[in-house]
Amino acid sequence: MAGMIFKRLAEELDGIIARDPAARSRFEVALTYPGFHAVMAHRLANYLWRNGFKTFGRVVSQIARWVTGIEIHPGARIGQRLFIDHGMGTVIGEMAIVGYDVTLYQGVTLGGILPSVNAAAQVGVKRHPTLESGAIVGAGAQVLGNITVGAGARVGAASVVLKDVPSGAAVVGNPGRVVMPKGSCREFNAYVIPTRDLPDPTARAIEGLLDQVSSLQARLRALEGELEEAKALSVTLNGALPGNATSEEPGLSPDSAAPWLKEASR
Numbered sequence: 001m002a003g004m005i006f007k008r009l010a011e012e013l014d015g016i017i018a019r020d021p022a023a024r025s026r027f028e029v030a031l032t033y034p035g036f037h038a039v040m041a042h043r044l045a046n047y048l049w050r051n052g053f054k055t056f057g058r059v060v061s062q063i064a065r066w067v068t069g070i071e072i073h074p075g076a077r078i079g080q081r082l083f084i085d086h087g088m089g090t091v092i093g094e095m096a097i098v099g100y101d102v103t104l105y106q107g108v109t110l111g112g113i114l115p116s117v118n119a120a121a122q123v124g125v126k127r128h129p130t131l132e133s134g135a136i137v138g139a140g141a142q143v144l145g146n147i148t149v150g151a152g153a154r155v156g157a158a159s160v161v162l163k164d165v166p167s168g169a170a171v172v173g174n175p176g177r178v179v180m181p182k183g184s185c186r187e188f189n190a191y192v193i194p195t196r197d198l199p200d201p202t203a204r205a206i207e208g209l210l211d212q213v214s215s216l217q218a219r220l221r222a223l224e225g226e227l228e229e230a231k232a233l234s235v236t237l238n239g240a241l242p243g244n245a246t247s248e249e250p251g252l253s254p255d256s257a258a259p260w261l262k263e264a265s266r
């Protein structure tokens, strides 16, 4: 039994070390990571909750909150190796379900949409999100309602997510929009590195506008070139006019000749 407990603890600690470049040893993580403390306290709180000691479960959960700044309702179902990095301000609601190897950063809410309205009707109702295995939720993200964040999906920092997120997709913004389609997320990379060539509709619209601007600039340059050629041609023609026709005379100056030459050159 003790061996089993130590094996599970070691798994939890290794899961954290694998996902935090700043983590140096199991000992250090066990001693200094509030996310680890909160999850361990939750195991006890959840045990009490499931076995009918609901108030004691809540007391344990609240003590853990005082100590860690992370509030996990004892009724929440949390899979193995949940890593809550930093954690301060993170709230996990009663009906939330969190799969294996999920990562949450500070300030994340897994909450309900309108818990304060018609609260009685919401008792015992699945009103909080489900996070499937390997999901990552960035700092300050709010994931609200009975929605599912699919396996390996990523939620950007400060996003507000109100709809299901497909497995392997990435969502950012408020309201959350998919910036990388299903299955295109790369392997987990803590403090993720930006990439290009993504089908973000806003970015694509801006790219389209930039293309149009550059083709308009090219067209303008071509017209300016034609105009210069036309001016040069009109000067040449003026020079070739017989005897008394000079560029001083009305209708024969290079500038006044340019419009009809420009028309002719089109």
Ligand SMILES: CC(C)(COP(=O)(O)OP(=O)(O)OC[C@H]1O[C@@H](n2cnc3c(N)ncnc32)[C@H](O)[C@@H]1OP(=O)(O)O)[C@@H](O)C(=O)NCCC(=O)NCCS
Pocket (backbone or CB within 6 Å): 086, 105, 106, 137, 138, 139, 140, 154, 155, 156, 157, 158, 159, 170, 171, 172, 173, 179, 185, 186, 191, 192, 193, 194, 195, 196, 198, 200, 203
């Ligand atoms: C969403 C996230 C997971 C995506 O990372 P990624 O897979 O490497 O994707 P990219 O960084 O290439 O971003 C894709 C696009 O979304 C945009 N984007 C990324 N994160 C965003 C965010 N939080 N809010 C708004 N837009 C975001 C990028 O600017 C990029 O847009 P572009 O295509 O116009 O350039 C990541 O940006 C993120 O927010 N991670 C959370 C990390 C965190 O909370 N760290 C706290 C540590 S203490």
